[in-house]
Amino acid sequence: MNVVQTRSLTKSYGAKRAVDNLDMRVAAGEIYGFVGKNGAGKSTAMKMMAGLVRPTSGEIELFGVTRGVADVARATRNSQQDFSRIGALIEDPGILPTFSALENLMCKAIAVGVVRPEAHCRELLELVGLADTGNLRVKKFSLGMKQRLGLALALVGGPDLLLLDEPFNGLDPEATRDMRGALVQINRERGVTMVISSHVLDQLDRMATRFGVICSGRMVRELSVDELHRECGSSIRVKTTDPARSLAVLEEHLPTATLRAEPDGAVLVSGNARHATASFGGAAGDPEASGMPSTEQVSRILAEARLLVLELTRIERDIEEFFVELMGGPDD
Missing domain, CATH: 1.10.8 (Helicase, Ruva Protein; domain 3)
Structure with missing residues (x-):
């Protein structure tokens, strides 16, 4: 069940749309990392979920109950009754x-x-x-x-739902670690669903089970931890004179790896997403733990199958770079 779901949620201040047709889903028990630049609309979206700000248009579904603009307006006048299951730390x-x-x-x-x-x-x-x-x-x-x-x-x-806006602000590294540990403990032991926005991306990566990336008030992408690690971490791009046979040979000899055929005929080889260790400032720290083969292993498999290798490249993609790309690139 989704604890939070928004549909075309919009908040306008004059001609400016702080939140623009936001579609967002947070399942029960998730720690949802809400990622975006300053001014992207994260705080405004969370305020609408908490009943602190009235939407201009769209719907918010909380705990299976859908509220349109008029419903939220009535609920904010009786917030103790309607929003008692929500705890919020916003701004x-x-x-x-x-x-x-x-x-x-x-x-x-x-x-x-x-x-x-x-x-x-x-x-x-x-x-x-x-x-x-x-x-x-x-x-x-x-x-x-x-x-x-x-x-x-x-x-x-x-509360059954926590909305936390930049909870690591002002914390030193030790306090940040303690705060992260407390949140994970609350989530695991009490089953509290959390939506956490933060610029401390490496801390979110250590605790979030799902991510939503917002840019200019719109949801750019929602993805699970598995999807994140498929996008990031170490991978090998290989291209031969026979793409179809190459894929078949690699699938046979690398049963624990994840293989993907690229539009240009190349094959992308990566580890099992559930065991990947992609991180900030570098990709997989322990490739073997994720079933990630070495470039030498891939080359040898293809050579023994008498396939001519045209390209063999190891790709390292940093998680922070990935998020920055989704958020619209670095600030000028």
Whole structure:
């Protein structure tokens, strides 16, 4: 089941379309990496999903219930009832600066009717690494600590869907790793579906199970982790005088590899996507683990079959480069 599905979702501010006919699907239990440049429309789209902004047109389906523009307008007037299953951290966390972390959480927990609110809030502080802040006022928190508190606030009441906009902002590498670990733990142990936007692409790659790339308010492409690793990582492009026979020979001798016939007659040989280790700053770190053959192995197989090799090239495609291409290239 899709927890979130948008159809032609649009938000206009005057003549500018911040979100333009966005079609997006997030299945239950997914960690959905929402990728795009600054100003691409990620935050606006997430605000509409959370009921914070009214769409200009289109539909949003949440937990199987479809809402058009009029339905969302009615729901935003009764957000506690209609959006209680959603936790959101979008842009700056809404915190009370003169209160402690626990007091901030308690305010929300009591407002939404959490049973045993203090125990619930202390558990969340432990989860996000703020259990030892005591009575320290939030105005004295670092940016990273405020981000952690924002995550804890989003988790109050045990939502089924988390919408997190740049949750790694202001975090040092260790804190980023801890935040990532906490999110993965919440997803695995509690089954919480997540939509996470971030410019820290390597962190998204370590946790997301599916990706959506947005450019100028439009969805460019949605793809799974398997599809991402088929597009990226190491591959070998080989071309011979007999493309059809080459493909058959390679399929016979390389049963664990993935082969694809290219329009120009070349064959693209790559590892099994489920075991690939494509990464940032380089492709597959352990080609053998993914069933990826070496160029020498491919050359020998074709030579033994008496096939004349016209081209044999190893291709390394970096994940970050792939996303930048989808997002419309680097900024000027």
